[in-house]
Amino acid sequence: MRKQDIRRRSFYLRVIYALCLVGATWTHFQVALVHGLDWDYGGVARLTQVYWTSLLFVDPLIALLLLVMPGAGLIPCVAVIVTDVAHNSWFALHHPVRMDLYLSQIVFLLFVAFTVRTAWRGATSRRTGLSVID
Template structure:
């Protein structure tokens, strides 16, 4: 596979990740607009409130990083989806949750886990090409 194909695949994967994170941003933004940033989500634990509210800002930051600083964006993207699924899995043991949102998070986690290596390799291609040319 040539360098351009690797870079192109990485870009498309990062674009898919970014679009998924935009959807998550929209979900968190709707909650913030309806209830405010200080909402207690119906009485959940303080750390859960802080985590869920922080995703209103972290998700769009990950989107920006995926497109501007790809490797940093990939690290943030993986951290977000791993912690989100881990947290929401723990939360679901003790509370009712929206199954559709939870299953979409798990699907996204599986997709990222299966494709992030390709996205990572292609994200470095631009830097490698620059080094060879110079």
């Protein structure tokens, strides 16, 4: 496969990742808008509160990094979705969760897991600008 094709595929994958993170940001934003940044999410553990609230700021930052500094955005993207699914899986064992949101996180994790190698190869090739056409 040509380098240009790899870079193009990487760009498209990173756009999809960024859009998913923006969608997650919207969910966190709605919660913050209704309840405020210091909401206790109905009395959950303090670390869970901090983690979920932090995603309001972390997710859009990673989305931006995926587009402007791809190599710097892919690692935190993987870290966030892995920790989010791990945390929410643990949480779901002890509390009811919105299954649609939880399953969408699992689907995103699987999508990232199966495509991140291509995204990484194209993002770390010689030229990593936003242009998909050389």
